């Protein structure tokens with residue numbers, strides 16, 4: 001049982017030692033406030049299509065903070081703000097379409113934001129993050145799965161995945177040719193502030 | 194009377210003529226509209242409808258061509274000159290050709306665009322792309338061919354409509370009326 005606690009959740013819950021790769025890290029060192037750092041992070045997404053290759057891309061600009069409460073996972077939190085105009089798919093015309101009023105409407109909308117409302121441990125190194133996602137003036141619940149990837153002195157990184165429906169945000173253009181579901185695959189590397 | 198006779202058009206030819214006429218005029222307008230509106234979301238949806246209706250036109254046009262070849266042609270009024278017969282004949286051939294080529298060039302645009310947006314006809318079934326190589330250049334080429342042929346088609350339709358109106362209002366023969374399917378075919382032959 002003690003060995004099992006060598007995990008993110010245990011670490012978040014406080015008091016124990018977590019191994020990052022091989023090095024054991026003192027948890028009291030890890031608790032604190034972190035800023036998501038674009039170097040070492042990536043924020044990728046993919047939308048499937050009924051035929052063909054679908055759309056995949058990433059956001060280049062975003063910022064966010066992770067607060068790790070050493071003693072209480074439920075009091076820990078994540079918030080992230082994405083600049084929709086920074087979307088990149090590798091195909092300029094797709095980017096232009098995504099930035100248009102069909103999807104992100106970057107002329108009028110400058111941020112997509114997620115704010116956690118609860119974090120629940122699901123495994124040794126994993127947790128479910130629930131919260132509210134706001135985009136294009138609509139706010140709707142969203143859930144992500146986070147897994148502790150690695151940590152070191154003054155930094156920590158998570159692999160975060162989740163499915164977000166486009167329809168609650170009025171961004172469901174092209175369904176059902178393109179899926180209503182956006183699959184997020186993010187690596188968030190955060191540095192202690 | 195489903196089939197044509199030497200005197201007039203049967204209901205199948207008449208129904209096909211007017212259905213396709215309405216679809217083509219609508220399709221042309223839709224094509225210009227979907228390209229010019231600012232709302233990109235609406236534009237996306239309109240393009241999908243344009244592809245669906247365009248392929249429907251293609252299917253109907255094929256059937257219509259087969260039907261035309263398998264039916265007698267109603268004769269023109271006896272006093273129609275040789276030149277008029279030639280003009281009518283070639284205009285009709287060109288209209289048949291464009292009814293088929295126009296959708297094919299549209300299909301070629303959808304098949305060459307690097308955007309690779311699948312064609313889900315009427316949101317019901319997937320229509321495969323034509324086996325063409327995708328590139329911005331190929332797409333641009335097919336798009337301009339599609340646009341130019343669209344104008345040619347529009348011009349021919351206009352000519353064709355004027356000819357029909359001339360038959361009715363100037364020549365007072367039964368040529369327009371027999372395509373309207375109103376009553377027994379009127380023919381002065």
Ligand code: HEM
Nearest residue numbers: 220221224225244247248250295296299300302336340343
């Ligand atoms: C008789 C049938 C059709 C007519 C009369 C028609 C007419 C038009 C017209 C007038 C335009 C605007 C051209 C421009 O302003 O550049 C257009 C664009 C377009 N059409 Fe069609 N179309 C037909 C069939 C189709 C079909 C079957 C497809 C695809 C399956 C198709 C795909 C497109 C596409 C993708 C565009 C946009 C091209 C661009 O972005 O420049 N069309 N069509």
Ligand code: HEM
Nearest residue numbers: 210213214217218261285288289350353354357368369372
């Ligand atoms: C997109 C629109 C149209 C297309 C593609 C079209 C095409 C054709 C074609 C190919 C024929 C020859 C039919 C055959 O012999 O098999 C025809 C006949 C005819 N069309 Fe149209 N048409 C269109 C619109 C119109 C309109 C708007 C009118 C009326 C104002 C019209 C009046 C007629 C008449 C009266 C005939 C019969 C000619 C005859 O008896 O020899 N058409 N049309």
